[in-house]
Every structure is written in C-alpha cells, then in structure tokens.
Amino acid sequence: MNTTRRIIAIGALAALFALGACGGNNANNGASPSPSPTTPAEGGAGAANEVTIKASNWKFEPAEIRVKAGDTLKLTLENTQGAHGIEVSDLNVSLKNNETKEIKLDQPGSYEFHCSIQCGQGHDAMTGFIVVE
Ligand SMILES: [Cu+2]
The missing domain is CATH 2.60.40.420 (Cupredoxins -  blue copper proteins)
Structure with a gap:
C-alpha cells in the first residue's frame, strides 16, 4: 500500500507549484497537468x-x-x-x-x-x- 507515499508526493508537487506561482510573473507556464480552480487562494487574495x-x-x-x-x-x-x-x-x-x-x-x-x-x-x-x- 503506497497510498501515503503517493499523497506526500502530490503534496510536495502542490507546494512547488504554489511557490512557483508566487515567485514569478509567468502564471501560464502550463506545468500543472491538473489545475484546480476550486482551491482557495491563500494570503487574503480575492479580497x-x-x-x-x-x-x-x-x-x-x-x-x-x-x-x-x-x-x-x-x-x-x-x-x-x-x-x-x-x-x-x-x-x-x-x-x-x-x-x-x-x-x-x-x-x-x-x-x-x-x-x-x-x-x-x-x-x-x-x-x-x-x-x-
Ligand atoms: Cu487630462
């Protein structure tokens, strides 16, 4: 059962993507195969x-x-x-x-x-x- 490891890997990828999105101007880099528009933004965005x-x-x-x-x-x-x-x-x-x-x-x-x-x-x-x- 590798479910736990799989979840950790996904979490790490998500964190990397989030960092990349914050750090640069290029939000349309197409790196994410599964964009998740429903994920709430953090840090007060959307105010x-x-x-x-x-x-x-x-x-x-x-x-x-x-x-x-x-x-x-x-x-x-x-x-x-x-x-x-x-x-x-x-x-x-x-x-x-x-x-x-x-x-x-x-x-x-x-x-x-x-x-x-x-x-x-x-x-x-x-x-x-x-x-x-
Ligand atoms: Cu004028």
Missing part, C-alpha cells in the same frame, strides 16, 4: 478593494493603488476640479467622472493609468499606477 481616485488640476489622488493578485478592485473616479477621465490601457478600462468599475486583477504587474481627457497644461503629468503584487 475586495474599493478606491475612489480624486482628480484635480493636475493630479490623481491617490496616484498609486496596491492590491494583491486575485483581488477585485472597485474603482471610482471623482473629479474635484476640472474635467478628467481615467484610462488603464493594459487593462482595457476607462472611467468617466463618477463612474465605477470592478476590475479583477489576477496578473501581478504594474499597470499605468493616465488622464483620458485633454484637460490643459498639466494633462501629461496626470498618471498613476495600479500595482498588483
């Missing part, structure tokens, strides 16, 4: 974050948002001065004033956002980042 970005002439507040991979970000834009929009090109997300969008962030990385409305002399400086860790 919901609500952030309201306030836009004025000419900055976003906050200009940097940090979440964990697997989190959902509920993002709202509020113009407090002037007319501004938010565009996150890499995530295919754009927000107008008082709009809210839920963004599922699975891939670690740094996603730049910028003002999507030509708002004047400081327009080009209106950038920020969503950092997925």
Whole structure:
C-alpha cells in the first residue's frame, strides 16, 4: 500500500507549484497537468478593494493603488476640479467622472493609468499606477 507515499508526493508537487506561482510573473507556464480552480487562494487574495481616485488640476489622488493578485478592485473616479477621465490601457478600462468599475486583477504587474481627457497644461503629468503584487 503506497497510498501515503503517493499523497506526500502530490503534496510536495502542490507546494512547488504554489511557490512557483508566487515567485514569478509567468502564471501560464502550463506545468500543472491538473489545475484546480476550486482551491482557495491563500494570503487574503480575492479580497475586495474599493478606491475612489480624486482628480484635480493636475493630479490623481491617490496616484498609486496596491492590491494583491486575485483581488477585485472597485474603482471610482471623482473629479474635484476640472474635467478628467481615467484610462488603464493594459487593462482595457476607462472611467468617466463618477463612474465605477470592478476590475479583477489576477496578473501581478504594474499597470499605468493616465488622464483620458485633454484637460490643459498639466494633462501629461496626470498618471498613476495600479500595482498588483
Ligand atoms: Cu487630462
């Protein structure tokens, strides 16, 4: 009866895969023959974050948002001065004033956002980042 040994081997493989998934950017390495989407993620992943970005002439507040991979970000834009929009090109997300969008962030990385409305002399400086860790 090798059942115990077999279970230990599977556990070790799972641990290796988990480490690999945490350590690198490449989540699609195809190393796992049997992905298990129902396995609950650890470390608070999957949490919901609500952030309201306030836009004025000419900055976003906050200009940097940090979440964990697997989190959902509920993002709202509020113009407090002037007319501004938010565009996150890499995530295919754009927000107008008082709009809210839920963004599922699975891939670690740094996603730049910028003002999507030509708002004047400081327009080009209106950038920020969503950092997925
Ligand atoms: Cu602008």
